[in-house]
Amino acid sequence: MSLNERECSKKDTLPARTIMIQGTASDVGKSLITAALCRVFTNDGWRTAPFKSQNMSLNSYVTWEGKEIGRAQGMQADACGILATTDMNPILLKPTGEMSSQVVVHGEPLRDYDASEYRENYLPAAGGIVREALQRLRETHDIVVLEGAGSPAEINLKDRDIVNMRMAEWADAPVILAADIDRGGVFASIVGTLELLEPEERDRIGGFIINKFRGDVSLLQPGLDWLEARTGKPVIGVLPFMPGLELEDEDSLSLSKQHAYEQIDAANEMRELDIAVIRLPRISNFTDMDPLRFEKDVRLRYIEHAEQWGYPDAVILPGSKNTIEDMIWLKETGLAACVQKHAAGGGAVVGICGGYEMLGTRLYDPLHVESMVNETDGLGLFPFEVRFAAKKRTVRVAGTGQLNKRSSPARIEGYEIHMGEVIWHHDKTSIHVHRPFQVKEQRLGTDLNATSSLTPEGASSQDGKQWGTFIHGILHNDNFRRLWLNRLREAKGLSSLPADLRFHERREAAFDRLAEHASRYLNMPLIYGMLGQSKEGKP
Incomplete structure (x- = not known):
């Protein structure tokens, strides 16, 4: 089918299929896993877009229309090979103090809110904004990969949720739950998260990704077997830690760990x-x-x-x-x-x-x-x-x-x-x-x-x-x-050096490296099955 024929036939087809990455906590790798799937689906021939309904970050990105969104969604759009739009991150919160943030809606600052005022007075209206943004993405793409925020088990926030399980329900998206084994307690974090979800929310979770693993996976296998038996859900993959991945981090939480690894490098100390x-x-x-x-x-x-x-x-x-x-x-x-x-x-x-x-x-x-x-x-x-x-x-x-x-x-x-x-x-x-x-x-x-x-x-x-x-x-x-x-x-x-670091090219190579990593260690047929599609069914 030609591109024009695909565009014409798209009008008569269903909106894009959706899948969502949620995490047991912040900084477990949701953004990079989302980027990885975006690149894999794109490489497989699907028109793919990222989406995060509400992002809290001081690391932002300017679209070609001059609008501000979370930098992670800009990076994920780059992984898809498309221009970023505000529909990919319709609400951005930029903290201005311990309990307040500037609220940016579709790339434009709305006003500063303190946490309780935002929760009580703005969140009820925000649901409509994010649903409309997602719908526009679904009308022009084949797959939309959604990213959650923090954990879906934050009980005190669930009645105003617009970014985790309620968003998954609005999108009718199966959910993959990601957990960070590097911080310890990975099985407890997964099981504990499931225990705090409502039955219909647990049913939406299609499996788990264990991220940032170091070591021999065979030593982890008894735990993986126990987890699958305990929850009745599959482990979709164990992703080994990837050092030196040249892609932007979501926020400054990662700075301390990132540079702690670099300080260990003896060669780093010898640089001129x-x-x-x-x-x-x-x-x-x-x-x-x-x-x-x-x-x-x-x-x-x-x-x-x-x-x-x-x-x-x-x-x-x-x-x-x-x-x-x-x-x-x-x-x-x-x-x-x-x-x-x-x-x-x-x-x-x-x-x-x-x-x-x-x-x-x-x-x-x-x-x-x-x-x-x-x-x-x-x-x-x-x-x-x-x-x-x-x-x-x-x-x-x-x-x-x-x-x-x-x-x-x-x-x-x-x-x-x-x-x-x-x-x-x-x-x-x-x-x-x-x-x-x-x-x-x-x-x-x-x-x-x-x-x-x-x-x-x-x-x-x-x-x-x-x-x-x-x-x-x-x-x-x-x-x-x-x-x-x-x-x-x-x-x-010291003598001058040539400009032989081509950062954009290295970044593109990093996307491909990330996608290859995901394809190798994740059960992609299972993920495509969650989408109700097979890799071979690509357009």
């Missing part, structure tokens, strides 16, 4: 460039630093205390969901003084988004957009102030980057997500600032070769050692990243 990232309490879009993990000359480490400072070749201040309060924390920990001393001595400092805002002289939030604190001093590296506005800027951009006027420009692209507006001081200090990026908004069909509409963005010192930008993903640009790293190498008397 030491780059320290300040792990802000409200760090956002930490995946900006991911490519540095795979540069062969970079030792990447995260620091939270002045005692961890050491002798970095460069320091990165990442994004923040609450820039003012993270700036205050920076001063209280002594890290602000470390950054200022480092910069004054000619050290390299980079600020991205919230980190860029901190590089100015002062931060103002009179509308309490991000914080209840009205204002605070910045680090004073650049002559500008930042004021937080009510409207968020979410856009993809593309253009060129040139850290100083003598260096050659490199093509760049990325995305902006911020509510801060930079206001420059027009005095003699501003003549010492270089605007390193020339960019324009990037939409589908944008002519990236046209330069007439480029506008300046960001700031850098005349020598390019200190710089900042609102552009997330700036270090995902291979040639630009290597130009910057080679400047750090030159400062240490």
Whole structure:
């Protein structure tokens, strides 16, 4: 059947089949398992899309329409080889404090809610929003892979659930329950979760995936046999732990474990460039630093205390969901003084988004957009102030980057997500600032070769050692990243290295590696059976 014939016949067929990945807890690997199935189904010829009705994360993604969704769903859309839309994550919660979050609906900020107000006043209406989004996906795809959140056994949350078992019911989706054996107690977590579900919810679960296994699976077999006998449900597969998988994590919960593994690597200690990232309490879009993990000359480490400072070749201040309060924390920990001393001595400092805002002289939030604190001093590296506005800027951009006027420009692209507006001081200090990026908004069909509409963005010192930008993903640009790293190498008397890390290509290879891993260790015929289809029945 041709593509046109398939599109015409689709109008007369049922909506897409659905399957859902839920977990016994947070951080058990739901997002990556979902991505793996997305890639497997796509490779098998099915038009596949991801879906998560409600996501809570500070690691976000900007669609081509300039809308904000959870980064995990953007990554999963990439695994499917399709453009991400807000229908894949219609509700995004971005924590602003211990008990409050900014609620983003179909990519646009609605307002901040505290937990109880959101639960009582907004969740009843949210069900309709997520059902409509899922329905649109089902009308244009063959399979939709749903991802749950946390655990379906959170008894105190079940009466307002829109993301686990109630979502599975709305989608008429069979559920695969994933559990993390690496944290221990895997059999208790699976059986305990089942015990806390209603009978009709237990009936919806078609089997289990045990994730992050290390060791000889034959030693686990008696436990697997007991679990299947105890529950009457199959173990769909035991997924071995995959080290060094070059795909983004859902949120900063994974940072500690990820970098604990890297610190064990002796080769990591011997790398020539030491780059320290300040792990802000409200760090956002930490995946900006991911490519540095795979540069062969970079030792990447995260620091939270002045005692961890050491002798970095460069320091990165990442994004923040609450820039003012993270700036205050920076001063209280002594890290602000470390950054200022480092910069004054000619050290390299980079600020991205919230980190860029901190590089100015002062931060103002009179509308309490991000914080209840009205204002605070910045680090004073650049002559500008930042004021937080009510409207968020979410856009993809593309253009060129040139850290100083003598260096050659490199093509760049990325995305902006911020509510801060930079206001420059027009005095003699501003003549010492270089605007390193020339960019324009990037939409589908944008002519990236046209330069007439480029506008300046960001700031850098005349020598390019200190710089900042609102552009997330700036270090995902291979040639630009290597130009910057080679400047750090030159400062240490080291020879330059070629830009031989192609991060996008490695990421695509990681999707294929993940799909191959899933196909090898999961019972895919059983999963296709849960969908009511066979692999051979592909279009």
